[in-house]
Amino acid sequence: DTAVSQTPKYLVTQMGNDKSIKCEQNLGHDTMYWYKQDSKKFLKIMFSYNNKELIINETVPNRFSPKSPDKAHLNLHINSLELGDSAVYFCASSGATGANTEAFFGQGTRLTVV
Amino acid sequence: GENVEQHPSTLSVQEGDSAVIKCTYSDSASNYFPWYKQELGKRPQLIIDIRSNVGEKKDQRIAVTLNKTAKHFSLHITETQPEDSAVYFCAASNGDKLIFGTGTRLQVFP
Secondary structure: OOOEEEEOOEEEEOOOOOEEEEEEEOOOOOEEEEEEEOOOOOEEEEEEEEOOEEEEEOOOOOOEEEEEEEOOEEEEEEOOOOHHHOEEEEEEEEOOOOOOOOOEEOOOEEEEEO | OOOEEEEOOEEEEEOOOOEEEEEEEOOOOOOEEEEEEEOOOOOOEEEEEEEOOOOEEEEOOEEEEEEOOOOEEEEEEOOOOHHHOEEEEEEEEOOOOEEEOOOEEEEEEO
16 A cells, blocks of 8 residues: 555646646654655755645745645645746645654656646 | 755665665754655655654664764665665654755665
8 A cells, every 4th residue: 555645757848837736645644744855855845744734835936835634634726837947746644733754755756847 | 944964965875785874963952853765756665764852773684873072963774775866855854844955866786
């Protein structure tokens, strides 16, 4: 059983389009995250949700809008895609409030904007 | 906010040798320091972690040390094997968010 799953795994789209990435975890965790990994492999936190509530919103353009319908799901919607949005996006979850326990990552979504 | 620096960015060793990766952090409130391994095309996975009340932790061939005074922590891999080749990330958390270092690409040559 996959603990944290993301769909799609690959996403190729044109500039200006709107796209969504879905994430689900079956670990019963309260906290979920979105991370962006650029071409240099830097892993940067974008958002953190605890039990459906936004906890952390790093300086991310407001074209990125996370949505958590319940604590097992955290989806990422991106409007007006730009070339610089091309990256691998990782969803993750952890069991505790806050970030002091192991984070389990999804398999990543490779977004390519052309 | 927290800033985590990681060195070196690349590291090449011969199979059987040891590898050491070092990280420094800026937020003195940080109290949780995990290390993640990311193989090519795969997700990051936790390999070992240490909390601020401990100075050293070991798990088979990997060990982590923490110096809270100096705000640095290190990953030590002994008897390296080709399957240890991957990108390794350190991270630090003060409880609010997990901030990652910039990663070290380790290559182990047979």
